[in-house]
Amino acid sequence: MTQQDDTDATGRVKNAVSNMLLPALLKALVATLNMTLHGRISEEAAETGGLIACFWHGSMANGWLLIQRLFPQKKITAVVSLSRDGEILAGTLSKLGFQLIRGSSSRGSQAVKKQMLDTITNHGIVAITPDGPRGPKHRFKYGTLRLASQNRIPLLFADIRCSRSWKLRSWDGFEIPAPFSRVTITLHSITIPLFTNEQELRDFEQKLSEKFAVA
Numbered sequence: 001m002t003q004q005d006d007t008d009a010t011g012r013v014k015n016a017v018s019n020m021l022l023p024a025l026l027k028a029l030v031a032t033l034n035m036t037l038h039g040r041i042s043e044e045a046a047e048t049g050g051l052i053a054c055f056w057h058g059s060m061a062n063g064w065l066l067i068q069r070l071f072p073q074k075k076i077t078a079v080v081s082l083s084r085d086g087e088i089l090a091g092t093l094s095k096l097g098f099q100l101i102r103g104s105s106s107r108g109s110q111a112v113k114k115q116m117l118d119t120i121t122n123h124g125i126v127a128i129t130p131d132g133p134r135g136p137k138h139r140f141k142y143g144t145l146r147l148a149s150q151n152r153i154p155l156l157f158a159d160i161r162c163s164r165s166w167k168l169r170s171w172d173g174f175e176i177p178a179p180f181s182r183v184t185i186t187l188h189s190i191t192i193p194l195f196t197n198e199q200e201l202r203d204f205e206q207k208l209s210e211k212f213a214v215a
Contacts (some may be wrong), residue, residue: 022088023095030065032179039187041070041156049074049123051154052116052144056214057132058172059160062183064093066158067127070187075099077119077126079112081133101126104133113147120153135171138213140205148192149201155190159212188212 049071055063067076077099080090090100101119103112116126130140148155163182168174177183190208195201 022092026061026065026092026096029177029179030062033062033177033181033183035066035183035185037185037187039189041187041189049125050120051125051156052120052148053125053127053156053158054130054144055158055160056138056172056212057129057135058137058167058170058174058214059158060089060129061174061176062160062162062185063129063158064096064098064127066160066185067125068097070156071125074125077101077116077124079103079116079126079128083133086133098127109143113143116147117151120151131172137172139209142201142205145192145201145205145208146195149195153192155192157188157190157212159186159188159214160184161186161214 053067053070053076055066064078075097078093079101080086080093081104082102086102090102094100099119101112101115103109119126128144130144131138147153161184162175162177163184164178165181166176166178168176193200193204195204
């Protein structure tokens, strides 16, 4: 067996262990949190779906289960990268009941956009981390905003703040909420305008990203 084979085998074992443990651990942690929700989803969106729900990559410990809680009658489709970390996340989300779209803005972007549009056209909810999978931190991807603009898709952004948490030294400042801590969630319904040129898109992205950036 080659060194590469050893590495691949170790990776598969780690993925298998993660897929067994992470869903249960995540559910157990979130169940302890004292969550307060501000803002609301329009009745039309709650009934018909057809939107993109998003939260920052560093807030995903709360974000994924939050989206399920907001749309309890819906099957949520998550966009997850093709990276090794994405494999672990995909396995976890699958165990939690999510449907998956695999890819990102840099890998398989056209196929990803088509699957997103097909899901939303059929009144589904697509959940994304708009600054993932590799950043920049707290910056919306142009592709997501362009897709929403061209197809008149509403965005629902969840601003998630924890009173006590551990932050990893990762590019996204990944946040693990402390058990029994307070979590404040503010929902923002965003209508993306039609852009007549690329500069309008870039200006809108900058203003939107700055509005929701977390220090």
